Amino acid sequence: MHRSGPSLVAADDICLTFPDSTEVLRNVTLQIAHHEFVALVGPSGCGKSTLLRLLSGLEQPTSGSLVTPSQDIGFVFQDSTLLPWRTTLRNIETLLELRGVGATERKDRAQRALASVGLSDSGHKFPRQLSGGMKMRASLARTLLTDPSLLLLDEPFAAVDEFTRESLNDDLLALFASSKFAAVFVTHSIAEAVFLSQRVVIMSPRPATIVHQVEVPFEYPREPSLRYSAEFATYCGEIASVLREMQTS
Ligand SMILES: Nc1ncnc2c1ncn2[C@@H]1O[C@H](COP(=O)(O)OP(=O)(O)OP(=O)(O)O)[C@@H](O)[C@H]1O
Ligand SMILES: [Mg+2]
Numbered sequence: 001m002h003r004s005g006p007s008l009v010a011a012d013d014i015c016l017t018f019p020d021s022t023e024v025l026r027n028v029t030l031q032i033a034h035h036e037f038v039a040l041v042g043p044s045g046c047g048k049s050t051l052l053r054l055l056s057g058l059e060q061p062t063s064g065s066l067v068t069p070s071q072d073i074g075f076v077f078q079d080s081t082l083l084p085w086r087t088t089l090r091n092i093e094t095l096l097e098l099r100g101v102g103a104t105e106r107k108d109r110a111q112r113a114l115a116s117v118g119l120s121d122s123g124h125k126f127p128r129q130l131s132g133g134m135k136m137r138a139s140l141a142r143t144l145l146t147d148p149s150l151l152l153l154d155e156p157f158a159a160v161d162e163f164t165r166e167s168l169n170d171d172l173l174a175l176f177a178s179s180k181f182a183a184v185f186v187t188h189s190i191a192e193a194v195f196l197s198q199r200v201v202i203m204s205p206r207p208a209t210i211v212h213q214v215e216v217p218f219e220y221p222r223e224p225s226l227r228y229s230a231e232f233a234t235y236c237g238e239i240a241s242v243l244r245e246m247q248t249s
Contacts, residue, residue: 007031007067008150008182009055014064016050024050026207028064032182034149039193040186041239042203043246048186051208052152055184074148074181078155080135082127082142089114089123092142099146113141116178117171133157133164137171144175151181155188169195170224177220190243194235195227202242212242 009032016025024047032038040048053059054066056073082091092110101109114123117137127135136156143151157165169192176183187193193200194216202212216235218226226232 006034008034008036008069009184010065010067011055012065014054014061014066016047016054016059017062023207025054025061026209028209030201030210032150032184035180035182036199037176037183037185037197039197039200040184040203041188041190041193041200041243042208043205043243044188046203046206047208048203049154051203052154052184052186055150056152069149072146072149074143074146074151076136076139076143076151076153076156078158080127080139082135082138084127086126087123088119088125088127088130088138091127091138092123092145095142095146109145110141113145114138116144116175117141131164132160133168136160136168140172140175144179144181147179148181151183153183153185155186157192158188165189165192166224166227172196173220173222190236190239191227191232193239194232195222200235200239202239204246211246214239 009030011028011030014025014028017023028051040051042048050059054061055068056075057068082088083094086094089107089110092113093106096106096109111123114120117140119134119137119141122130122134130138157168160168173196185193185196198216200214200216201210203209204211214235
């Protein structure tokens with residue numbers, strides 16, 4: 001059972017108001033287990049990115065208590081944030097370099113990480129020579145190289161076409177299966193949230209609180225064809241109706 005044992009993340013009654021008095025989070029309580037995959041959805045501007053930043057330690061709550069892994073948190077943004085002047089392989093190596101890992105081991109691990117996202121042949125290319133999907137793959141490989149226990153993803157595949165996005169989702173689930181990380185994945189795509197996660201957390205408009213959570217019981221590995229099943233559509237429909245209700249109320 002993925003939810004047994006102590007939580008990796010425990011946010012208890014978190015509130016966050018920025019110094020300019022913008023109240024963004026109100027009474028957010030959320031637990032995430034080790035190696036659990038959680039998707040986070042909610043209206044634009046409600047506070048999803050703020051919640052991720054809080055989980056990463058980049059923001060502090062105004063009140064409430066928050067327990068997160070003290071280190072080993074990986075963050076993947078919509079923009080791949082690769083350094084334009086470094087080749088893909090050298091980009092992947094960056095974090096290991098900062099940690100003082102020797103050149104041979106660094107290169108070896110970076111090569112394996114590139115292979116794990118299907119980019120073995122592209123290590124010599126510069127970011128401008130990669131497609132959007134390839135950049136995101138490289139960005140994922142770079143983050144996973146440090147073997148994080150918590151991976152935060154903020155709309156990472158929002159800028160690619162639907163077909164590429166589905167293939168990135170399949171790759172991400174394969175990486176999830178072969179790693180230990182728990183994931184919090186922010187998306188505006190309900191289908192992506194359901195396909196990837198074990199639980200979809202739905203946030204209200206700002207000030208955001210958690211209004212509803214939907215357990216997604218499909219076992220991993222999930223076949224691409226799952227997206228076209230009636231049961232899958234039922235879960236998507238349930239989430240869509242919660243989001244729609246909030247917009248009209
Ligand atoms: N440092 C800050 N100071 C003041 N307000 C901020 C700050 N950072 C974010 N906000 C505000 O907090 C609210 C939530 O922003 P956030 O980026 O978390 O939303 P979001 O749910 O990720 O939106 P989107 O779906 O469009 O990405 C917005 O109204 C934003 O303007
Ligand atoms: Mg955001």
